[in-house]
Amino acid sequence: MKYIVDRIEGEFAVCEKEDRTTVDIRLSELPSGVQAGDVIIVEDGIPRIDRQLTKERKAQIKKLADELFE
Numbered sequence: 001m002k003y004i005v006d007r008i009e010g011e012f013a014v015c016e017k018e019d020r021t022t023v024d025i026r027l028s029e030l031p032s033g034v035q036a037g038d039v040i041i042v043e044d045g046i047p048r049i050d051r052q053l054t055k056e057r058k059a060q061i062k063k064l065a066d067e068l069f070e
Contacts, residue, residue, distance in 0.1 A: 002050075003040040004057070015040065 003015035003025070012024040013034060030040065031049050039053040 001042045002053075003042070003047075005034060005036050005038045005040060007036050008034075 002018050003023070006014045006016050006022065008014075008027070009024075011027050013027055013030055014022055015025055016022050027034065030047055034040065034049060037054060037058060039050045039057060040047050041050045041053075042048075
């Protein structure tokens with residue numbers, strides 16, 4: 001399962017699932033240091049931040065924003 005952290009609200013991370021629905025996940029259940037924009041992969045019930053996918057996603061968003069505001 002893959003989630004994208006949309007935002008942090010108090011003790012929860014509001015995450016978008018692959019089907020574009022959202023779910024609130026307690027920060028205590030996620031890796032330390034998780035932040036908005038991070039891609040979280042859950043394998044065998046263990047969540048981890050996928051740094052490479054997060055980096056690629058942020059680069060894509062930046063490119064789209066740059067093209068939009070040229």
